[in-house]
Each structure stands twice: as structure tokens, then as C-alpha cells.
Amino acid sequence: MELARGLVxxxxxxxxxxxxxxxxGQGYAAAKAVEAVGRNPEAESKIxxxxxxxxxxxxxxxIYGMLIAFVLIFLxx
Amino acid sequence: xxxxxxxxxxVEVLSILIISAIILGLILAVNRAVxxxxxxxxxxxxxxxxxxxxxMMSGLAKDNMGNIVGRNYAPYLGILALYxxxxxxxxxxxxxxxxxxxxxTLTLALITFIMIQRMSIKSIGFFGYIRSFFEPHPLFFLxxxxxxxxxxxxxxxxxxxxxxxxxxxMVLFYAFTGWVAALVPxxxxxxxxxxxxxxxxHFYFDVFVGLIQMYIFISLxxxxxxxxxxxxx
Numbered sequence: 001m002e003l004a005r006g007l008v009x010x011x012x013x014x015x016x017x018x019x020x021x022x023x024x025g026q027g028y029a030a031a032k033a034v035e036a037v038g039r040n041p042e043a044e045s046k047i048x049x050x051x052x053x054x055x056x057x058x059x060x061x062x063i064y065g066m067l068i069a070f071v072l073i074f075l076x077x
Numbered sequence: 078x079x080x081x082x083x084x085x086x087x088v089e090v091l092s093i094l095i096i097s098a099i100i101l102g103l104i105l106a107v108n109r110a111v112x113x114x115x116x117x118x119x120x121x122x123x124x125x126x127x128x129x130x131x132x133m134m135s136g137l138a139k140d141n142m143g144n145i146v147g148r149n150y151a152p153y154l155g156i157l158a159l160y161x162x163x164x165x166x167x168x169x170x171x172x173x174x175x176x177x178x179x180x181x182t183l184t185l186a187l188i189t190f191i192m193i194q195r196m197s198i199k200s201i202g203f204f205g206y207i208r209s210f211f212e213p214h215p216l217f218f219l220x221x222x223x224x225x226x227x228x229x230x231x232x233x234x235x236x237x238x239x240x241x242x243x244x245x246x247m248v249l250f251y252a253f254t255g256w257v258a259a260l261v262p263x264x265x266x267x268x269x270x271x272x273x274x275x276x277x278x279h280f281y282f283d284v285f286v287g288l289i290q291m292y293i294f295i296s297l298x299x300x301x302x303x304x305x306x307x308x309x310x
Contacts (some may be wrong), residue, residue, distance in 0.1 A: 006210065049296070052292065053296055053297070056293040059235075060235050067241075070242070
């Protein structure tokens with residue numbers, strides 16, 4: 001039984017690893033947004049809303065991973 | 078009624094009712110202010126806020142969906158934004174956030190989904206809609222089908238996941254601070270560490286994430302509907 005609980009914990013940790021690539025992607029998007037604002041500062045508000053939208057969509061994968069981790073921890077414990 | 082079934086009263090129902098009452102009161106107050114207002118006078122007070130809000134929402138709708146469709150969908154986006162903002166912020170006032178219940182987010186996403194399909198049928202016709210499942214080849218039916226259903230799942234789970242994770246993290250955090258406070262002998266019976274450290278986390282998880290998710294939900298709704306409309310041209 002103890003072994004099963006440990007395996008569940010490891011599985012939850014692995015599920016949260018989806019956040020790794022999401023972090024990379026969001027950082028890349030933010031860097032590109034900074035570049036775009038530097039190139040034409042008058043489009044700043046439009047770029048900001050697009051950045052928030054894109055970052056949120058990229059975040060979906062991380063949210064799925066986190067949900068799976070929560071399900072593992074609270075349902076299979 | 079099925080024999081043996083139990084009726085579970087979910088706590089979120091109460092906060093949904095409270096939020097609906099708040100929105101209703103707000104609408105009635107604005108309505109009274111509008112009726113009393115002089116059209117030639119400058120708006121002030123609650124009327125000014127209402128004017129700014131309506132202008133902001135119709136601007137967002139018209140940016141994403143074009144002038145004609147945007148005007149029709151702006152009221153829905155406005156009330157959705159108000160409801161989601163209040164629902165996401167209700168965690169601050171000790172109420173369970175309705176959006177932390179999957180039924181609520183699934184219902185909201187379902188409304189958006191039906192609107193997308195309706196707009197699609199309206200713009201390319203019923204047979205065009207059926208045909209769009211089998212393009213470019215009948216073998217692509219499954220992929221097209223999941224492509225159509227994906228917004229429903231991803232929108233509902235995105236909102237639900239963000240709000241639920243905030244709630245669960247705050248619960249874990251309060252459990253942790255309670256454990257830390259219990260190490261102090263006499264005053265440890267009350268969780269005195271939590272109120273000192275928690276406001277920053279509350280600001281991030283309730284206010285920031287809640288408002289960002291509200292913005293994302295309404296802009297995704299308008300973008301998806303706008304996409305379906307502009308396709309035939």
C-alpha cells in the first residue's frame with residue numbers, strides 16, 4: 001500500500017512536468033512581444049491583448065497536467 | 078424520481094444566487110439612472126461607469142466580429158464578462174467560486190459552442206455545414222469532428238482548471254500556515270500566520286487569475302464566433 005502511494009506521488013510529479021515546455025513557450029512569446037513593441041510602440045495595446053491571449057492558450061497544456069496531478073493526488077490516495 | 082437517488086445540494090448554487098441578485102440590483106440601478114438622466118447632460122456616477130463599460134464591450138465585440146455581428150453579440154459578451162468577473166472574485170468574500178464547479182463552466186462553454194455552430198450554419202448553410210465535416214476527404218471526418226468539439230472542452234477545462242487550482246492551492250496554504258501556527262504554544266490555536274502572508278497569494282490567485290481568465294473567455298468567444306462569420310468571404 002505504501003508503494004502504491006509513492007507511485008501515485010511520482011505520477012503526479014510527472015504530470016506537472018507539462019509546465020516545463022509551457023514555460024519555455026510563454027517566455028518565447030513574451031520575448032517576441034517585447035521585440036514587437038520595440039519595433040512599433042504605437043501598437044502596444046493590441047500586442048498586449050494578443051500576448052495575454054496567446055499565453056493563456058499556451059497555458060492550457062500546463063493546466064491539464066495540473067488537473068491530472070490533482071486527480072491523482074486526491075482520488076487515488 | 079429514481080428510487081434510491083439522493084439529491085445533493087451543491088454549495089455553489091448559493092453563491093450563484095447571490096451573484097445573480099447582485100447583477101440584477103446593478104442592472105436595476107443603472108436602469109433607474111438611465112431613465113432619470115438628461116440626454117444632453119454629461120453622464121456621471123453609476124451612469125458614467127455603465128457608459129464606459131458598454132462602450133468597451135461593444136468595442137471589443139466589433140474588433141473581433143465586425144460591425145454587424147459585433148453589435149448583436151455585444152450584450153451577451155457584456156453580461157458574460159460581468160458574471161465571470163463576479164464569479165471569479167467571489168472567492169475573496171469567502172463564497173465558493175461558482176466557476177470552480179465544472180457544471181457551471183461546462184454550461185458557459187456550451188452556450189459559446191452552440192453560438193459558434195449556429196453562426197457556422199448561418200454563414201455556410203446547413204448542407205455546407207454537413208459538408209465541412211467531410212472536407213477535404215471523407216476519411217477526415219473524425220479529425221474534423223474533434224476539431225469542432227475541441228473549443229467546448231478546452232474552454233470549459235481552462236476556466237475550471239485555473240479557478241480550481243487557485244482554490245486548492247489556497248486551501249493547502251491555509252492548512253500549512255495552520256500547522257506552522259500550531260508550533261507556537263499558547264496563541265497557536267488560531268492561525269495567525271495565514272492573514273499575514275495570504276493577501277499576496279489571494280491577489281494573484283483570485284484577482285489576477287480571475288480577471289485574466291474572464292478576459293480570455295470573452296475574447297475567445299468573440300474570436301471563435303468572428304472566425305465562423307468571416308470564413309465565406
